[in-house]
Each structure stands twice: as C-alpha cells, then as structure tokens.
Amino acid sequence: MDLTIKRTPFLRGEFSPPGDKSISHRAAIFAALADGTSEISNFLEAGDCLSTLRCLQALGVEIEGPREGKLKIRAQGPEGLKEPEDVLDAGNSGTTMRFLLGVLAAQPFYSVITGDHSLRRRPMARVAEPLRQMGAHIWGREGGNLAPLSIKGGNLRPIEYNLPVASAQVKSALLLAGLHTEGETVVREPVPARDHTERMLEYCGVKIKKEDLEITIYGRQRIQPFKICIPGDFSAAAFFLVAACIHPRAEVVVRNVGLNPTRTGLLTVLQEMGAELEVIQEGVSAGEPYGVVRARSSSLKGTKIGGALIPRLIDEIPVLAVAAAVAQGSTVIRDAAELKVKESDRITTLAVELRKMGAKIETLPDGMVLEGGSLKGAVVDSHGDHRLAMALAVAGLIAEGETVIRGAECMSISYPGFLADLEALTK
Numbered sequence: 217m218d219l220t221i222k223r224t225p226f227l228r229g230e231f232s233p234p235g236d237k238s239i240s241h242r243a244a245i246f247a248a249l250a251d252g253t254s255e256i257s258n259f260l261e262a263g264d265c266l267s268t269l270r271c272l273q274a275l276g277v278e279i280e281g282p283r284e285g286k287l288k289i290r291a292q293g294p295e296g297l298k299e300p301e302d303v304l305d306a307g308n309s310g311t312t313m314r315f316l317l318g319v320l321a322a323q324p325f326y327s328v329i330t331g332d333h334s335l336r337r338r339p340m341a342r343v344a345e346p347l348r349q350m351g352a353h354i355w356g357r358e359g360g361n362l363a364p365l366s367i368k369g370g371n372l373r374p375i376e377y378n379l380p381v382a383s384a385q386v387k388s389a390l391l392l393a394g395l396h397t398e399g400e401t402v403v404r405e406p407v408p409a410r411d412h413t414e415r416m417l418e419y420c421g422v423k424i425k426k427e428d429l430e431i432t433i434y435g436r437q438r439i440q441p442f443k444i445c446i447p448g449d450f451s452a453a454a455f456f457l458v459a460a461c462i463h464p465r466a467e468v469v470v471r472n473v474g475l476n477p478t479r480t481g482l483l484t485v486l487q488e489m490g491a492e493l494e495v496i497q498e499g500v501s502a503g504e505p506y507g508v509v510r511a512r513s514s515s516l517k518g519t520k521i522g523g524a525l526i527p528r529l530i531d532e533i534p535v536l537a538v539a540a541a542v543a544q545g546s547t548v549i550r551d552a553a554e555l556k557v558k559e560s561d562r563i564t565t566l567a568v569e570l571r572k573m574g575a576k577i578e579t580l581p582d583g584m585v586l587e588g589g590s591l592k593g594a595v596v597d598s599h600g601d602h603r604l605a606m607a608l609a610v611a612g613l614i615a616e617g618e619t620v621i622r623g624a625e626c627m628s629i630s631y632p633g634f635l636a637d638l639e640a641l642t643k
C-alpha cells in the first residue's frame with residue numbers, strides 16, 4: 217500500500233495508544249502456561265501479538281477472543297501444551313519466536329518454528345546457544361542461528377548465563393525455560409533491558425530474585441491464572457510525542473501510556489534536546505507504571521546518545537532519528553548495533569530513506585550521525601519495517617510537499633490504529 221502524507225498545519229488533541237506490544241506477548245504466553253483461565257484486557261490486536269496467539273493455539277491452548285482487546289486463555293499448566301501438527305509461524309515477530317523457543321525448550325515434544333522473510337534473517341543463536349547449554353536440542357540453518365528452527369526439549373538443567381548483548385527477548389526466553397527447570401537459573405545482563413517479564417512473573421506469584429543486573433529464577437514454580445489490564449504502548453505513543461515536539465503548531469496529550477523506566481529512554485533524550493514535555497505517573501497496573509504525557513512544539517537541539525540508554529529506547533531510534541534530522545546541530549547515536557538485526561537493518565534503511573527526504577545522515581557501524589536541517593517530501597520505502605514506516609510518516613507531517621510511503625501496510629504489525637490516531641490529531 218502506498219500512503220501519502222502531507223505537511224499538516226497543526227497537530228492537537230488527546231489519544232490513548234493501543235495496548236503495549238511487549239506486555240501483550242508476555243500476558244498471552246504466561247496465561248498459556250498457567251493453571252486455569254486468565255483474562256486479559258487492552259491486549260494489542262496487531263500482527264505480532266496475533267502471531268503469538270496463533271502459535272499458542274497450535275500448541276493446544278484454548279483462546280477466546282480477542283474482541284475489542286479482551287481475551288480469555290484457558291490453560292492447564294506447561295503439561296497442557298501438545299506437539300503441534302504443523303510448523304509454528306511467528307510471522308514478523310522476533311519476540312514470539314524467541315519467547316516460544318524458551319517455552320518449547322522445556323517441552324518433551326518436537327516442534328518447528330519459522331517466520332516471514334524478515335524474521336528468517338534475524339539471529340536466533342543468541343537464544344539457541346544457552347538453551348542448548350540447558351539441554352534442549354535445536355537445529356536450523358547456519359548451525360541453528362536462522363529459522364526455520366526445529367526444537368526438541370525436555371529435562372533441562374539450570375545454567376548461569378551472562379548475556380553477551382542486552383536483550384530482553386533472550387533474557388525472557390531463559391527465564392521461561394528456567395521456570396520449568398529443576399534448580400536455580402541465573403541470568404546476568406550487561407546493562408538493563410526492559411523488565412516486563414520480571415514484573416509479570418512477580419505479578420503472577422512466581423518467586424524471582426533481582427540483584428542489580430542478576431536475575432535468579434527458582435525452577436518448577438506454577439503460574440496462577442491472572443487478570444491483567446495492559447497499559448498503552450509507549451513505543452506507539454513515541455511517534456506522536458516526537459511529531460508534537462518537531463511540529464511548529466502542536467500540543468498532544470497521551471493518556472494511559474506505560475511509563476516503565478526501562479522503556480522511556482526517549483523521554484530522557486527529548487528532555488535533553490530541549491523538548492517541552494510533561495509526564496505524570498497516575499498508577500501501577502500489574503506491576504507496570506502508567507500515566508499521561510503531554511508534548512508540545514519545541515525547539516530541539518542535537519545530542520549524544522549511547523551506553524545504557526540504548527536498550528531503554530532501542531525501538532524509538534527510527535522516530536528519534538527524525539527528530540535529530542530537524543534539530544539544531546548534530547546528534548550522534550552510538551552503541552546501537554542491535555538496530556541492524558531488527559525487522560530491517562535500521563541503521564541502513566533509516567539512512568537510505570531519510571536521505572531521500574533531504575536529511576544529512578552518516579552511518580556508523582553501531583549507530584549514526586545526523587546534522588539537523590529541513591526535510592522535503594519524497595517517495596520513500598518502508599522496507600517492510602513497521603517502525604520505519606511510521607517514523608517516515610512523522611517526517612512527512614513536517615516535510616515540505618508530499619511524502620509517499622511505499623509498503624505502509626506493515627504499520628499494522630504493531631499499531632493498526634496509527635492512521636486513525638493521526639487523522640484525529642490533524643483534523
């Protein structure tokens with residue numbers, strides 16, 4: 217689908233972003249392992265989370281819904297899962313594939329999991345390697361690095377594992393495997409990655425120990441069925457927060473948005489860049505803080521981003537690059553080599569597409585340097601990457617002339633309501 221975006225005279229209003237993608241995946245998977253029926257509301261009904269639900273159904277889990285974000289999941293503990301008849305399809309979702317590998321590693325049966333063209337090029341050895349150390353058998357292309365992957369699990373042994381990269385997906389896969397392993401599994405992170413899994417484990421009554429960068433899970437614990445209302449997705453809200461900051465006539469209020477500090481690095485950076493932001497935490501739901509963020513037209517200046525901040529804003533870098541492309545002065549993003557193994561190689565695709573709009577951007581092996589200026593409309597391509605497509609749409613809102621985004625349908629992978637929310641803020 218080609219999407220045409222025109223420069224908008226203003227951007228104003230309030231909206232609630234859809235349910236958080238990371239938390240939706242976790243809620244569905246945890247519910248599928250629980251002893252009974254769990255109820256989820258404000259579940260993200262988007263491509264990635266629907267892939268998780270389809271895989272769980274193929275593993276024998278009973279799911280009612282989702283309907284208007286509500287769903288019921290009936291499960292009988294980890295023993296209730298059964299050998300799937302066919303290949304599991306994780307679609308475009310790295311989270312689905314890596315989490316399910318952690319679940320399947322503890323199951324005695326054989327399964328095969330694959331994904332779309334983008335997912336089949338993303339590295340899985342980071343999960344397969346430690347799961348093999350725990351005793352799972354995993355085969356795949358490139359020695360088990362690339363899907364399709366086959367897996368036969370069973371009686372695992374606990375390990376102590378130092379994550380070579382900060383990855384919440386790898387951390388979570390190991391915690392899920394550790395949950396079903398006799399003994400104590402220990403995972404150490406180089407810097408903190410998003411901690412939704414740890415928060416949800418605790419919410420479901422599972423005992424874990426968290427010390428600094430070390431997480432210990434005590435094996436063979438049961439998950440009690442639970443009820444959860446998922447907060448709004450900060451990563452979805454991020455597109456409109458940045459849009460409001462870079463637009464000359466804007467004021468946007470985002471309600472019911474997740475404010476977990478391991479996710480909100482973008483707020484820290486925008487504030488440093490001089491953004492007019494107001495953040496109010498209103499409550500905590502299922503262990504996750506949420507609240508309101510107000511953003512308005514700002515004059516942004518360039519900044520330097522790297523180190524422990526990167527995992528706290530990794531999915532927001534596409535839209536942050538748009539902010540940097542129009543900020544005053546230069547912005548340097550380092551320590552973000554992980555961007556290369558997302559839905560597209562986000563360092564390359566961002567540079568290629570934003571340059572078409574007149575951005576001054578140089579790539580680095582682990583990031584990029586942007587020199588702020590103005591943007592002009594162009595015909596650009598999403599490369600099938602939802603976050604790139606939406607970041608380009610934000611650029612289009614302030615670019616001179618018209619921007620056409622090729623392959624914009626991929627927005628539905630994480631934010632099917634993006635265009636409707638955009639329309640409401642521009643009329």
Ligand SMILES: O=C(O)C1=C[C@@H](OP(=O)(O)O)[C@@H](O)[C@H](O)C1
Nearest residue numbers: 238311382383384385386530531
């Ligand atoms: O755990 C999660 O829900 C996610 C973790 C991050 O990936 P990595 O674990 O590969 O860093 C992030 O980029 C992804 O969108 C979702």
Ligand SMILES: C=C(OP(=O)(O)O)C(=O)O
Nearest residue numbers: 308309310311531558603
């Ligand atoms: C990287 C992302 O997701 P996943 O790894 O689950 O495909 C994302 O949503 O930007």
